[in-house]
Amino acid sequence: MIILTTLKQKDLAAVSAQQLFDNYYVGETKPKKINRYEQFEIIGHFDQNELLEKIENSYVFANPNKHHLITSPDHFNANETYFNVCRKSPLNLNSKVKSLNQLIGHGEVTAVHSSELWAFQIDTPTQVDELKLSLIESSSNNLAPFAHPLIHDVAMITFEDLVNALPKSQTTTN
Amino acid sequence: MSVAVIQFPGSNCENETCDALESNQIQYTLVPWNTDESLDRFDGFILPGGFSFQDRIRAGVIAAKLPILDKIKQQSEVYQKPILGICNGAQILVESGLFSDQNDIIDFNYIDHQMVGFICDWGFLTPFNSKDNLFLKSLSDNDVLPIQICHGEGRFILNYSPKSGMKYTSIDGKSTSDFPITPNGAEQGIAAISNTNGNALAIMPHPERSLDSKCYPLSIRAYAKKHNLNLIDFKSLFRAFEVQK
Numbered sequence: 001m002i003i004l005t006t007l008k009q010k011d012l013a014a015v016s017a018q019q020l021f022d023n024y025y026v027g028e029t030k031p032k033k034i035n036r037y038e039q040f041e042i043i044g045h046f047d048q049n050e051l052l053e054k055i056e057n058s059y060v061f062a063n064p065n066k067h068h069l070i071t072s073p074d075h076f077n078a079n080e081t082y083f084n085v086c087r088k089s090p091l092n093l094n095s096k097v098k099s100l101n102q103l104i105g106h107g108e109v110t111a112v113h114s115s116e117l118w119a120f121q122i123d124t125p126t127q128v129d130e131l132k133l134s135l136i137e138s139s140s141n142n143l144a145p146f147a148h149p150l151i152h153d154v155a156m157i158t159f160e161d162l163v164n165a166l167p168k169s170q171t172t173t174n
Numbered sequence: 175m176s177v178a179v180i181q182f183p184g185s186n187c188e189n190e191t192c193d194a195l196e197s198n199q200i201q202y203t204l205v206p207w208n209t210d211e212s213l214d215r216f217d218g219f220i221l222p223g224g225f226s227f228q229d230r231i232r233a234g235v236i237a238a239k240l241p242i243l244d245k246i247k248q249q250s251e252v253y254q255k256p257i258l259g260i261c262n263g264a265q266i267l268v269e270s271g272l273f274s275d276q277n278d279i280i281d282f283n284y285i286d287h288q289m290v291g292f293i294c295d296w297g298f299l300t301p302f303n304s305k306d307n308l309f310l311k312s313l314s315d316n317d318v319l320p321i322q323i324c325h326g327e328g329r330f331i332l333n334y335s336p337k338s339g340m341k342y343t344s345i346d347g348k349s350t351s352d353f354p355i356t357p358n359g360a361e362q363g364i365a366a367i368s369n370t371n372g373n374a375l376a377i378m379p380h381p382e383r384s385l386d387s388k389c390y391p392l393s394i395r396a397y398a399k400k401h402n403l404n405l406i407d408f409k410s411l412f413r414a415f416e417v418q419k
Contacts, residue, residue, distance in 0.1 A: 013230040145232065145236060150279050150331055
């Protein structure tokens with residue numbers, strides 16, 4: 001099961017990245033808007049609906065005063081291009097695994113893998129590989145700050161795939 | 175001789191860095207990250223520690239993409255001026271590609287599949303191939319230097335062997351990449367790396383806080399005295415700017 005969170009106020013990592021591109025980027029694929037989401041993949045054997053309800057009523061992933069907890073596609077739109085940046089050795093959040101196992105009545109959560117999802121609004125249609133090279137993967141001759149080739153893997157995610165991956169995709173898209 | 179200490183938003187070790195220069199009678203100027211002025215008038219550069227741009231996205235990466243880093247890289251490539259990056263400054267230099275064009279990174283402290291978080295402690299470093307780096311030249315490869323460690327992201331990951339640099343060691347001079355001698359899981363136990371030309375050094379622990387044996391913890395001083403060990407301080411690292419003049 002995949003859920004995401006994002007800050008209710010402006011995410012300063014996204015703001016810094018946006019400023020970097022606004023001030024120094026020379027190229028056609030300059031992103032108009034950048035958003036950052038934290039993505040959590042919850043792995044184990046459990047009742048998805050039960051766990052989701054418990055998560056929504058807890059502070060395990062999101063403080064409702066500060067974060068949006070995203071379980072449906074409402075925050076996303078088809079105009080954006082999405083990239084998931086995850087560590088080559090998955091970042092497993094043990095404290096969240098413990099918290100979730102205390103919450104659920106049946107089953108077991110075995111891992112919670114954390115990664116980042118970056119959303120870009122780009123006007124010019126561009127090849128995915130070109131976007132990765134110019135915007136995402138850092139090198140000494142580009143401005144891309146989001147992933148380092150030694151420690152991160154990058155995957156482009158289409159809007160449709162993202163919508164389908166979210167637990168409440170069926171109820172909200174129908 | 176005038177050294178530019180580059181101040182980024184979030185730098186917080188510039189005062190002790192300036193003190194370290196002052197104690198070696200080296201003139202310095204604090205230079206803001208967004209300066210338009212040419213860097214030609216400076217004879218060397220230090221990027222101090224701290225949290226540039228709050229370490230957003232990844233420690234040092236935003237600062238590394240700013241025009242001032244292109245200027246510093248130019249000063250390194252064209253004039254081989256001495257460049258020292260300490261802690262967050264080291265992360266900025268590594269992220270900028272000054273050392274090996276993205277074949278290295280300074281990552282989370284990470285040991286045996288566990289992130290160990292922030293480390294604030296004393297440790298020991300020993301140089302390797304010291305003659306190949308301007309800052310390490312006056313040291314010999316068997317020297318042991320006590321140093322303050324203060325970082326949450328400090329683990330060097332490299333897919334090459336650096337020409338010169340420093341490794342974590344025990345107080346008796348035995349190097350290993352195992353915990354606790356290498357406290358952060360750095361590959362090959364590396365704590366500092368040199369660039370190919372030998373004019374730049376990126377060091378994760380804090381030499382500017384380890385200049386004088388009086389600031390070493392009592393336990394280190396007592397052990398050294400009891401075992402008749404000759405511990406070396408980091409003054410010579412900063413004197414490299416003066417020698418280069």
